[in-house]
Structure formats: structure tokens, C-alpha cells
Amino acid sequence: MTYIAKPQFHHPSLKHNALGFTRRDYEGKVSTLCAGCGHDSISAAIVQACFEIDLEPHRLAKLSGIGCSSKTPDYFLGASHGFNTVHGRMPSVLTGANLANRSLIYLGVSGDGDSASIGLGQFAHAMRRGVNMTYIVENNGVYGLTKGQFSATADKGSKSKKGVVNSDSGIDMVGLALQLGATFVARSFSGDKDQLVPLIKAALTHKGAAFIDVLSPCIAFNNHKGSTKSFDWVREHNEAVNRLDVLMARMAVTASYEPGSLTEVTQHDGSVLLLRKVAEDYDPTDHAGAISYLQHAHAAGEIVTGLLYVDPEAEELHDALGTVKQPLNALSDEELVPPVAALAKINAGLR
Amino acid sequence: MEPTNTEAPEYFHKVVDCQWACPAHTPVPEYIRLIAQGRHADAYMVNWKSNVFPGILGRTCDRPCEPACRRGRVDEEPVAICRLKRVAADNKGDVAARMPQPPKKRIGKKVACIGAGPASMTVARDLAPLGYDVTVYDADAKAGGMIRSQIPRFRLPESVIDEEMGFITALGPRMRLNRRVDSLAALLRRDYDAIFVGTGAPRGRDLDIPGRAEAAANVHIGIEWLANVSFGHVDRIGKRVIVLGGGNTAMDCCRTSRRLGGEEVKVIVRSGYDEMKASPWEKEDAQHEGIPILNYLVPKAFTHEDGRLTGVTFEKVAPVFDEQGRRRLEPTGEPDEHHECDDVLVAIGQENSFPWIERDIGLEFDKWGMPVVDETTFQSTHPKVFFGGDAAFGPKNIIWAVAHGHEAAISIDHHCRGADLRLRPPPGVRVSSQKMGIHEWSYDNDVSPEDRQKVPLLPLAQALGDVKAEVELGFDDPRSWAETQRCLNCDVQTVFSRTLCIECDACVDICPTDCITFTVNGDEADLRPRLKAPATNLDQALYVSSTLPTGRVLVKDEDVCLHCGLCAERCPTGAWDMQKTLVEMSHAGGCAR
Numbered sequence: 001m002t003y004i005a006k007p008q009f010h011h012p013s014l015k016h017n018a019l020g021f022t023r024r025d026y027e028g029k030v031s032t033l034c035a036g037c038g039h040d041s042i043s044a045a046i047v048q049a050c051f052e053i054d055l056e057p058h059r060l061a062k063l064s065g066i067g068c069s070s071k072t073p074d075y076f077l078g079a080s081h082g083f084n085t086v087h088g089r090m091p092s093v094l095t096g097a098n099l100a101n102r103s104l105i106y107l108g109v110s111g112d113g114d115s116a117s118i119g120l121g122q123f124a125h126a127m128r129r130g131v132n133m134t135y136i137v138e139n140n141g142v143y144g145l146t147k148g149q150f151s152a153t154a155d156k157g158s159k160s161k162k163g164v165v166n167s168d169s170g171i172d173m174v175g176l177a178l179q180l181g182a183t184f185v186a187r188s189f190s191g192d193k194d195q196l197v198p199l200i201k202a203a204l205t206h207k208g209a210a211f212i213d214v215l216s217p218c219i220a221f222n223n224h225k226g227s228t229k230s231f232d233w234v235r236e237h238n239e240a241v242n243r244l245d246v247l248m249a250r251m252a253v254t255a256s257y258e259p260g261s262l263t264e265v266t267q268h269d270g271s272v273l274l275l276r277k278v279a280e281d282y283d284p285t286d287h288a289g290a291i292s293y294l295q296h297a298h299a300a301g302e303i304v305t306g307l308l309y310v311d312p313e314a315e316e317l318h319d320a321l322g323t324v325k326q327p328l329n330a331l332s333d334e335e336l337v338p339p340v341a342a343l344a345k346i347n348a349g350l351r
Numbered sequence: 352m353e354p355t356n357t358e359a360p361e362y363f364h365k366v367v368d369c370q371w372a373c374p375a376h377t378p379v380p381e382y383i384r385l386i387a388q389g390r391h392a393d394a395y396m397v398n399w400k401s402n403v404f405p406g407i408l409g410r411t412c413d414r415p416c417e418p419a420c421r422r423g424r425v426d427e428e429p430v431a432i433c434r435l436k437r438v439a440a441d442n443k444g445d446v447a448a449r450m451p452q453p454p455k456k457r458i459g460k461k462v463a464c465i466g467a468g469p470a471s472m473t474v475a476r477d478l479a480p481l482g483y484d485v486t487v488y489d490a491d492a493k494a495g496g497m498i499r500s501q502i503p504r505f506r507l508p509e510s511v512i513d514e515e516m517g518f519i520t521a522l523g524p525r526m527r528l529n530r531r532v533d534s535l536a537a538l539l540r541r542d543y544d545a546i547f548v549g550t551g552a553p554r555g556r557d558l559d560i561p562g563r564a565e566a567a568a569n570v571h572i573g574i575e576w577l578a579n580v581s582f583g584h585v586d587r588i589g590k591r592v593i594v595l596g597g598g599n600t601a602m603d604c605c606r607t608s609r610r611l612g613g614e615e616v617k618v619i620v621r622s623g624y625d626e627m628k629a630s631p632w633e634k635e636d637a638q639h640e641g642i643p644i645l646n647y648l649v650p651k652a653f654t655h656e657d658g659r660l661t662g663v664t665f666e667k668v669a670p671v672f673d674e675q676g677r678r679r680l681e682p683t684g685e686p687d688e689h690h691e692c693d694d695v696l697v698a699i700g701q702e703n704s705f706p707w708i709e710r711d712i713g714l715e716f717d718k719w720g721m722p723v724v725d726e727t728t729f730q731s732t733h734p735k736v737f738f739g740g741d742a743a744f745g746p747k748n749i750i751w752a753v754a755h756g757h758e759a760a761i762s763i764d765h766h767c768r769g770a771d772l773r774l775r776p777p778p779g780v781r782v783s784s785q786k787m788g789i790h791e792w793s794y795d796n797d798v799s800p801e802d803r804q805k806v807p808l809l810p811l812a813q814a815l816g817d818v819k820a821e822v823e824l825g826f827d828d829p830r831s832w833a834e835t836q837r838c839l840n841c842d843v844q845t846v847f848s849r850t851l852c853i854e855c856d857a858c859v860d861i862c863p864t865d866c867i868t869f870t871v872n873g874d875e876a877d878l879r880p881r882l883k884a885p886a887t888n889l890d891q892a893l894y895v896s897s898t899l900p901t902g903r904v905l906v907k908d909e910d911v912c913l914h915c916g917l918c919a920e921r922c923p924t925g926a927w928d929m930q931k932t933l934v935e936m937s938h939a940g941g942c943a944r
Binding site: 003004005006007008009010011012013014024031034035036037038040041043044190191193217219220223231235 | 424425426790796797798800853854855856857859860861863864865866884885887901911913915917920921922923924
């Protein structure tokens, strides 16, 4: 069994972005996941989003834990920084990296096992501290690497491939993220790139903790009848509340929309989120309203997708800590080693 | 769009661009894979069956396959298909045992072929094994026609012609050589059931400008002069030579001149460099031998002194475009240019010539003096007389002559058996899945990034010193291997099964050339621009499925598919399969195999 590398030949009309890169330049190694895995579609969406926001590959750090999902950073952004951490520990390693070098863009990629079981505590604290990052959970409701046991996000009453019915309550990562204070919360589906790519673009440009729960069917162990994470189930129950277009700051608004159907949200970096309403009564800037809407929709068996909550004025961990603006590796000895006078001053204060 | 009918043999045949472009429809990727495996004799036979003269064509073909090659649309240059054909021919060893045997029983039908060029010899090859009594007439002493008389030996050694003509004569046709047919009526009075005319376009066009008569001793018609060189009647030319004309014959003339004492040889052409009829590689070969090509010069007069040619005067012209974008050449008004020379070779075109066909035998000619020939059956208005090659529709090339010969042979066979000439036998199509395992295919799906291999040449001094020394040395094993790996295996088709697809997008994500899109259906003009990559090459088909469960359809743009099979490797349900479609044209006798 041999895997061939994806040939470098490309379509003659392949476009270049402002940096002169093509989409293909944002790819990584060839995936070793099962054929048809939803995670590969998410990787493709990340590649597309980074290409579209003209991201310089060396400006991004991708971190992950353990699991199928956590293998994927090898399959995109081959020219970016990467750290494959221990199981469930991506948030703390990422927090440390972010504190040391705040000039990078941080992308954490995790799965439902890595974030909802062993790493649940880590996930919670990264969200509540407002670490400036994009946190993507590739959520398939199953432990694929160990052949199909229910994960903590599997819905109560759903059936495993072997026919076992899940008796535990499923953890709703979106509900948790909202409760914990994430300032950008979205849910999407690996099979809908039109929705997913703009969400990733918006999350990467959001200041603060941005969380995206992406339903990503496991072809091998969770795509059968009775599963609530299968392609068919998600397609049947998917209720998008809005459709997002992201305009980077320097671009002018060119598309025309019907009046009243559009919400504009200007982010911290000047990028504009254009939200076309799908659900009439949904306001993604209303935190309490979002939580309540999601609860009702969940009770009705709907899977709500789209940009669920955003706080464009959000602060992040560095603001709270008052840390220096430069990355630590850019500080000189002079700044890092206080002079004798400074020590004397501190000592005097303690006398 | 309606769902694509992949059951029709044309659909997948058209995806194999090289094979589709080849007049004889040689299954190119099939023989390239055989060469890669070192099975040169097998590769040769795939060729021989289809194009009859692989060794000859591997050196001289006009290569309509190469501009069509898909590789040329994703890489800088197409696969060197023609030169690989030569590799098969050069390394085939003894293939005599693989050749058809002369029939034990004759069927009692007699066919005459007039001319022993590529078209006639193809007819003879197709009909002789079926039991026909075939008689081939030619004015020359050996079979081959223009292949032997006009193509210089330094491009095509005589031994190659002898061998491939020999494969056909071994099938038992009666060869009446040194015998010029000068009356078709007389031949028709004999008991032939059918007569095939494959006499080519034997007359070189002359240039009637002032001084032509006075300088006649040093003004030569290109193809006649080349024939005289081929048959050893001419072995030298003046030091300064001007070749008039921009086609492949002009290139043969100038390169031959360089080998026969021409030191200062120029090609002078009316048109611009890019519009010249010569194949790009033939122009390059001439320039490589130190021959300048001068453009936009129209010959006005031969200058002469004491009955001896001294040069040619040219009017300078420039292209002018009218509103419809049509190009005319208009004088620039600059003073004429005079180029001195000792000899002129006129290679400005060839014409058909049928002085030996009586006009009262029921065989119609059109106002241009060409026989009226059916484009499908190659039958003339005389039911027993068929035409093919350059004799049918004017000058083309060897591979077209072969294609005509195959079709005419089918018609002659039908004619002799009393079958309908319009009922053409369909091609044979064999489809086989290439899947052997999860990431295993019975073809090599890894696409090689190598550049096109260059053919090694004889050192220039040595090449110019001997008119018979073959200048191209052909690919050695490493070059041959590298070149075979550049083939994209376009005959291994991506075949989609709508019922198995779960619309997971895996194929869309992995496709290196963005060929695959799942979208709502529309008409072709609507679909083409809104695919993942716009499908702007209108010559290339869109492969459309019927509607999928989400209401969308699959649309695959065939244009730049690398046939790498990654869509099938990443498909969880086997909705994509890689299937080899071997399309083989039927020849006389009705079956493809």
C-alpha cells in the first residue's frame, strides 16, 4: 500500500492572493485519515480560508492534541509553525505559546474526545480566560481511532455502529463555550464549505477566544442509520441562522443586499462581518438570546449552525494581564534584565 | 445538463486526447505503458495494428497527437509521443512471428492498388490477410511512395522503410513495381473487383516569375530534387542555396542542401514565422543546422547573367488585418531585397495530378480537378474505384494516408461482399477497472514532474557530412523511461457511480486540478463558469451525473484531469473508480481484434 503525494500540477486558472501565493501553497502533506473523513474537508476549508485572508504562513501557529482530528494539522499549512501536544493539553500549551509570542495567529485543532473528555477542563479555562485563538473542534461523536465507542458529545439515544444505544447525556460544546465566555461562537458542518470557510476567516481575524464546533461525520464508525452525526442526519436537521461573508478591512463593500436583511459587524482589526439573516428573530450579538435560542432549538431536535455569537469589542488575555506589546523573543537584555537601581527600588518597597 | 452517457464509445475516447486527435486513433497511452514495462514488441504491435508504419511514423509523423496531449495543458510541453513510438520500433526485436500469415484460402476477389505509398500499402495490409488477391502497381522500383522518394535519409533510414514495407509484402500481395499505370480505363477493363487509387500529390508547384526560364538550370522543384537525391541521381548543390517555401518539404530541402555542399543556405518565406506550415520542431531542426529563416519576403524575379542564376529579388511585405481579423500581406514600400545564390529550391506546395484517369469512364472530377470522393466511404462516383491518402482530398501526411487506407479497405471489403458501404463497423471498446487494493492500481498513477526529454543528436559536423547519417539518435533507456512516466494515462477514466456517492466532498478536496464540483444543475453555458475552476476549454467535455440526494449534480471538467486516481483513492464508497477504456478502431474484416 503506497500513498502518492498530491501532484504539484494545478489548474491553469488557479488564482494568486495578495501575497502571490496560490491556494495550493497553503496545503500540507497528504492525509492519512480514512477516505471520506469529514476532517479532511475541514482541513480544505482552513486552507481556503487562510488563502483568502492573505495569511502569511509563517505568522500562524497550529496546535493540536491527540486523535484523528489532532493529526490533521500535518495536512494543511505545511509552511506554518506546529505543535502536536499531549492528549487534551493543546489549550494550555497554546496559552503558553501565546503569552510568549503574541505576534502570531493561533489555531487550535481538537476533537470531541480531546476537548470534551480528557481536555474538558483545559478547554473551559482557555475560553474563560479569553486566549486570543481560534479553537476548532472536529466533532464526530465517536472514538474513531479505537474503533467506534461513543464520545462525550454523542447524543443521548443515538445508536453506535454495533447497535448500542447511548445512555449518557451529550456535551454541547457550543453551549459550554457560550457559558464560559467565548467571544466568538459558531457551529458548522464539514459538508458545507460555503458556510464553514467564512466562519474560519472571521474566527482567525477575531480578537479573543473564537470557538467553532464543526460536525464532521466519521465515515468508518459513525455514518450509519441511528447516528446523529452522520451526513444524512446532519443534512436533514441542519438549521442555519445566518450566512456570513467576511470583508477584509481594505476591501470595499461591493455586493448589494436587500435592506433590513443584513447585519454588519466591524471587528477589532477593521474586518467587516456581513451577516445575512436566515432565521428572522436571531441576533448574534445577543448573548442571553443566543443561549436561549440554542436551548429551544436543541429541544426541537434541530442542529443550529452559523455564527451564533460574536462580541466585536472583546478583550483578550493579554489585555487583562497588561503584558508587553512585543513578543518575548523580541525583548533585549536591557528590557529583560532590570538595572541595579530597579532592584534597589523593589527592595526599598519591601522594607 | 443531461447526465453524460458514458456508454457511448465516443465519450471516453474523446478524453484520450492523443488517440482522439490521431487520424488512425492509435491507443497511445496503452503502448506508452508497454514501453515503460520494457515490452517493446507488444508496444510495436499495438502501433502496427493501428498505424501500420510505427518505425517510419516514429521518425516522420506530423504528430497531431502532441498538440492535443493533455500534459501540454498542465505542463510546459506535451509527452514526446512520436519519439516513444520510435523507441518501440527500434527495440522490438524480431516480430515476424507476431505478424498475420498470408491466408491459406483465397476468397476469389481481386483488388488493384495504384501507387505503393502509405495509403495503398495500408489497403494491401488490411485486405491481403482476408484472402483478397491484391495487386500493387508503382512506377518506382521499391514500395514506399513519397516515404521513400521525398523524406531524406538522414531523417528516415532506408532499412526502416524496407522492413515495414516488407511486413506487408510478406502477406502476399502481388507487387507490380517499375510499372506506371497510365490508363485507369484499361485497368477497369481487367477483372478487378475494386481499384484503390493512392497516387498521392506527386507534382511540386512551380514559381512562374521573371527569369524562371533563363535560370532554369539552377532552379529546382523541391520534391523532384529530393527524389533525385533519394535515388542517388543528385549528390551536390551550389555553395549558396535559397529555399523558397515554409512547409516541411522546404525544411527537408534546406537540410539536405547543407549536406550536399550548401554552405550558405537560407529559407525565405512569404508569410511570418508563426504562420509557416512546417511543424515547429522541423523549423527548430533547420535552425539548429545553421539555416536562417527569413520571413515576409515575396519572390519577384530570378536574376541571371549569361544564362546562369545569380540570385532572387524579393518584395518586402507586412501583415495587415481587416475588420474580420483576416490577414493579408501588403507591400511595405521599402526597396526590394536581392539575395545572391547559386541554386534555388522551390518548395511552395504540391498538387494532385490525374492525367492517367480518363474523364469518360463515369468518374467525376470537381472544378479544381479533384475526383469527387465520399468522405466516409472513400468511394468515387465510379462504384469500383476508391481513393485515399493525398490523392483523395489533397496533400496531408502519412498518418492521414494510413487512416484513409483503413477506411477504404473497409469499403472495398463491403463492396466485394455486397454489404452496405454506409454501415461502418463500430470500434471495439474494452473497459476494465484498475483497482487492485486500497491504494493500489494496475497502472502507475503517480504523476512524474519531469520535463520533456530531448532527443540526442549526432554531432553537427558529422551529421552535415553524410546525407544518409540519421541525425536523431532516438531515446536511450533512461530517457525513454523518463518520458513514458510523463504520460498521464488519460485512457484510465474516472468513472462515477451516482448511487454510491454520499456527497462527502473528499474528491473535491483532494483533486489537484480542481476538476470536480458538486452544484445545482444548469445548462452548459451556466455551469461552465461557476465550477470550482472555470471550465473555459470548450473542446473538453463536462461529465455530469444525474441528480444526487441533496438535489445537486456532480460536474467533472475533463480538461486538465491528471488521471491520478486520487478522487477514487479518497472516495469512501467506491463511487469513483478508475477504469481503463481501450478503444480500438475496426479494420476491414469487421472486428477490432
